[in-house]
Amino acid sequence: xxxxxxxxxxxxxxxxxxxxxxxxxxxxxxxxxxxxxxxxxxxxxxxxxxxxxxxxxxxxxxxxxxxxxxxxxx
Numbered sequence: 001x002x003x004x005x006x007x008x009x010x011x012x013x014x015x016x017x018x019x020x021x022x023x024x025x026x027x028x029x030x031x032x033x034x035x036x037x038x039x040x041x042x043x044x045x046x047x048x049x050x051x052x053x054x055x056x057x058x059x060x061x062x063x064x065x066x067x068x069x070x071x072x073x074x
Contacts, residue, residue: 003036022046028055042066 001009015029030047033056042058044051050060058066 007032007036025052027052030055030057032057 011029011031014031017023017029026047030051032041034041044057044062047057048060048062051057051062
């Protein structure tokens with residue numbers, strides 16, 4: 001199985017998961033974004049309001065935080 005296929009499988013599992021209470025208020029699943037061959041991965045605690053609305057991780061205030069953080073590192 002390729003990395004892309006693995007990520008697709010994980011996304012399908014996340015969108016159908018009911019193992020915890022997050023599914024009760026889920027509008028869009030948030031399995032992740034980015035290239036399948038990335039060298040680094042950030043894992044968040046759970047989707048917040050903006051992530052749930054948009055279906056993407058680290059948006060809204062979290063996006064501002066990470067954008068600011070990485071600008072300071074460069």
